[in-house]
Amino acid sequence: MVRKRINKKERQQKLTERLKEDPFLTDEELMQMFNVSIQTIRLDRLELGIPELRERIKSVAELTYSKVRTIGGTEIVGELVDINLGKSGISILETNENMAFKKTSLVRGHNIYAQAESLAIAVIDADVALTGVANVKYKIPVKAGEKLIAKAEVVRERGNKYFVHVFTYVGQNQVFRGKFILVSID
Amino acid sequence: MVRKRINKKERQQKLTERLKEDPFLTDEELMQMFNVSIQTIRLDRLELGIPELRERIKSVAELTYSKVRTIGGTEIVGELVDINLGKSGISILETNENMAFKKTSLVRGHNIYAQAESLAIAVIDADVALTGVANVKYKIPVKAGEKLIAKAEVVRERGNKYFVHVFTYVGQNQVFRGKFILVSID
CATH class of the missing domain: 1.10.10.10 (Winged helix-like DNA-binding domain superfamily/Winged helix DNA-binding domain)
Structure with missing residues (x-):
């Protein structure tokens, strides 16, 4: 068109x-x-x-980072652009060739995982949280240069266990989903 | 004692x-x-x-890297010390403070995941392989400085799908296990 x-x-x-x-x-x-x-x-x-995208993301991210309890801002893979502590969060990761396989220019899975896992931890309303279990599915290969938008939601809380779902998109397409069980530690 | x-x-x-x-x-x-x-x-x-450990690992790793088909040696997280293409492989990752949460000095999950996932891909006897599904469990928190030994085994092959199990140890203790379904692409 x-x-x-x-x-x-x-x-x-x-x-x-x-x-x-x-x-x-x-x-x-x-x-x-x-x-x-x-x-x-x-x-x-x-x-x-x-300003350019990177700057726009940064200025939004600076506001949101200050709310996170579990991890430091620089420990989040991607830029955190929205957070509703204990409930949900959104982060953006601009991928590049360094994150991809040389042979195919497809982004390596563990980078997509890292964004999702660190976002899942960031949304938890606790001082320290660690991943216990993760069940992840890669749905569409991601090309280097594409922008990953990850959306996390805390779906359940039981004692010190938190069930967090993360869906990652490129544009309108869901490329990844992760189900995490996190454990908070005193 | x-x-x-x-x-x-x-x-x-x-x-x-x-x-x-x-x-x-x-x-x-x-x-x-x-x-x-x-x-x-x-x-x-x-x-x-x-020679020191790092050098010993390197000299073993150089021999094994040359056998890997799916990914380049530098794309593997950790040092590949053994490979039996299509069957099994072992890699070693020396963790440090950069891989850990500042607050707790515990290694961040996605680093442990990255070692396991890249090893799972390395053992596949194909030109290109991507992760489809991963089911992972973190069993014992890993402290920065501890040495992770990951052992991968191809447990099943069905068409272009490969089922790979990875067990990661610190000393004798299993700290992580991952079940991966990988897909080879032409």
């Missing part, structure tokens, strides 16, 4: 709106959305004073 | 024997075995021309 180009003013207005709805859209995604070159998107952002 | 010290000649002879049986004993383990200081062990190794 090729969309008709719109004029600059209209495009910049829509671009601002779309980024308000989803601040984690990549320049590539915006480029396709508006059917323009990546340079045009970069210039638009520059003129509108909208 | 405090063992009686033995004389230097006898100790060096026994030390050589023990390292022939298990080339991956740490200086700390040898120190306790012979009830001497770590300096004594280091001097013994120097006099006997036995």
Whole structure:
């Protein structure tokens, strides 16, 4: 589907709106959305004073990290962009070639796992939590460069055990799901 | 149990024997075995021309890496010290504080997972293999500095699916087990 180009003013207005709805859209995604070159998107952002994705993620992440109890911010694999302690959380991991097999440029499973596991631990409302059991499924191979959005939810709590489900997406596609049982320790 | 010290000649002879049986004993383990200081062990190794653990692991690993088909040697988390392609493999990961939670100095689960998953992939006799499903259990927390020995075994093969079990030990204690279903891709 090729969309008709719109004029600059209209495009910049829509671009601002779309980024308000989803601040984690990549320049590539915006480029396709508006059917323009990546340079045009970069210039638009520059003129509108909208920082690049990495900076946008960071500024959201800084707010959320301060709420986490179980682990330090730098110990989370990916950037934590939303947290509702004891309930849910979202993190974003921008993958690159270093995380992938050289032969195929497919992201190695343990990187996807690491993002999910550290997010599962981060959402727990306790001082220390460790993974007890994990049951994970890789549904679609992830290419280096794709942006992983992991969403965690605490589904049950029983004594010092926490059942956390994590679903990881690339765009609208679910690429991974993990079911974790975490144990909090005094 | 405090063992009686033995004389230097006898100790060096026994030390050589023990390292022939298990080339991956740490200086700390040898120190306790012979009830001497770590300096004594280091001097013994120097006099006997036995390189340090890291070098011993490396020289064994170099031989084994060349047999792996699915992934590059540097893509394996830990050092691969034994491989029987399509059947089994062993890798060693020396943990450190960087792999652990700052708060507790306990090794983060995803590092233990990464060693197991990459070993499971390495033992597969195919050109490309990806993880489909993993079911893992963390049995005993691992302290930073402990040496993880992972042993993988291909238990079943069905079409392009491989069932691989990995058991990870610290000394004699099993700290982790993972059941992986891997998929080979053409």
